[in-house]
Amino acid sequence: MTQALRHDSMRARNLGVVLGEVRKSGPISRAALAEITGLTKTTVSKMVGDLIDSGMVTESGAVRDGERGRPGTAVELSGERVAALGLEINVDYLSACVVDLTLRVRTRCAQAVDNRTASPVETMSHLQELAQKAVDEAQAQGLFIAGTTIAVPGPVDGGLIHAAPNLGWHDVRVPDLLDLPAEVDNEANLAALGELWFGSAPEDFLHVSGEIGIGAGLVVGGALFRGARGLAGELGHVVVTPDGPACRCGGRGCLEQYAGQDALLRAAGLAGAPGGVPGGVPELLERLRAGEPRPLEACERAGQALGVALTSAVHLMDPGTIVLGGVFAPLFEWIAEPARRTMTARLSTMRHTVPELTVSRLGGDAATLGAAGRVIHRVIADPYLWRRFASR
Amino acid sequence: MTQALRHDSMRARNLGVVLGEVRKSGPISRAALAEITGLTKTTVSKMVGDLIDSGMVTESGAVRDGERGRPGTAVELSGERVAALGLEINVDYLSACVVDLTLRVRTRCAQAVDNRTASPVETMSHLQELAQKAVDEAQAQGLFIAGTTIAVPGPVDGGLIHAAPNLGWHDVRVPDLLDLPAEVDNEANLAALGELWFGSAPEDFLHVSGEIGIGAGLVVGGALFRGARGLAGELGHVVVTPDGPACRCGGRGCLEQYAGQDALLRAAGLAGAPGGVPGGVPELLERLRAGEPRPLEACERAGQALGVALTSAVHLMDPGTIVLGGVFAPLFEWIAEPARRTMTARLSTMRHTVPELTVSRLGGDAATLGAAGRVIHRVIADPYLWRRFASR
């Protein structure tokens, strides 16, 4: 239910509105902010003053909006004080990054670890080291870490990972294993948000994360759609052929059995081992470029299967556009065309526009960036909460 | 973007919060309202006074919350003043209803019209008559009609019906053909909302409307999910078998080809004609009850296909529960079991709870009721807007 407002919550919201507008409209004068938000110049001035005091905003030169008259002093987000830590646990690596309020990446580090063989405790201890390194570097730059988010490959329910089949984790309460207050979210969700904030994607899109599994994150009106229990977006298990090959999810003919990384490599005649040998995808790319028929055929079929699953997804969720990320990003050239063809054949009669298929520009970094970005966006939405911590 | 708040909008929101709580928590004292909303008793008292003045709330007897002390005077929604008109255009009938602020149905009328053979203008002129009758009756009861919504079978984009294949309508701007300010929305969407508000469904569910076509409306946290362009929920065209029979949507093997009303009747050996002969479903019910093997087999197959499509829907949208409405309501007994079996087999490994399948308790009335309910819920969310019109 919507919460009742009091004077302080009104102020908090308005502060968020003003800061959000500063973020959106770049360097902008107080007068223009007043115009856009509908608040008076007086109110905006006071708020901008507070935001400057708390180190979230700085003045930067002058702007001339009209032709005549006194020019305004522009204000913009300051990246010098508030920052966020994004962490990612994936099947074969860990990564961390620190992002400032302007969404500039200030620190970034990664480490190859096989988390399938390591225990959750071991993995988390590696992650702790990586996080500490990133935090130290950030503090050396004078940054204050407002919060941390961890991306994990699997459905998350309030910090608890009930089952992450690709990691082999069961009932792990991730934040408890880290010496840092942190929140946890699904890798596919955060990758979608990463694409939204760092990849200049539109306001409405479906981001497809092709990894060992295939996940998807739907963004509508700039907000992530999570479903009733936060488990939405499991594109990998959408039914492509009801009596197709058995899937580890218990179903048959799921998309993952046609376009998942393992299935794709196997169909291409590479790496029969589950999980794929290291270098599987680079090898596949090489053979595709060399024009070998079997890999080409494998991509064609995977693309068609993806097209079928996306057709169902479009009918059900009506995304604006579709962004292919993860391993589908390097494979875009070979996968997108058959997928697009399949979708167009099946959708064009009912809709006058079939969602466009585009490539992710972030690839594998999307989730880590999204994790940090989520914290930043929360601070911007409610700067009142953070003003004490951020101020010098 | 979220809007900046001023004193008046703060008051408007709080008034809505209080009224919403009155709706939700039935007869309730001012003190309890203050407790729940977090506002002070003073503020709540003033607001309740305003709401009583505008005829939206009445005092009703006393309530004793604790054991000792002065009992509170209960306030609850008043159904005596504010009401809403819901209209529905469907393939073979028109209907109208007037609902008051307490969601009690005050007037209800319907008319059988074959809208496939009638032109949009003819249909709308019939609807105008029906609406006028309902409005007159409501005014005779002293009710004030706060607004009108029209339910139509087909995707709607801001009042414009681009193409409603089941009606044979193209580019019809529905509100322009009615002598009444009204909004238009998709029948499947409004049926889902009707189920939410009138059928005591939970806060999260997917409502499946089995008519000639199969639509679905997803409700998450009490709000309808519409997708980027408002076209979400086309369950009927989710792919069940990629190389199945051709569908009028241009695809192949869509759910509608297995579980749509026409396909179902045909498979049961009834009514080869598209659209079904009148009495098709009652006849089918009779034969099912008689235990005829071919209709039973048809329902079994339709249920399995529905289960496959719902499996994809659950993976993508993660609904809490699933409500079967429209023709699936009377057929529930024969369709639900195979659908449930199929879903459980495919979903239970990945999720520890498979969404429950339940019957709609409203059947065909859901959309008309939802149309009226939408207006009521808007008034309750923002009573400030309506206080002048409603007040004595």
Added chain:
DNA sequence: CCGAATTAATCCACGTTATGGACTTAATAT
């Protein structure tokens, strides 16, 4: 080169809204 016009930002008195403690009212318990 200087005054008029124009726009930005700040200042200050004011109106609106919610607050919180005091007070009144109405019930139960002792």
Added chain:
DNA sequence: ATATTAAGTCCATAACGTGGATTAATTCGG
């Protein structure tokens, strides 16, 4: 009958945004 408890109202106060006046910094026209 008196104390206790809780509901509802009253009133002075605080928080916040408003809007007009003022000051500041430009450009334009003569």
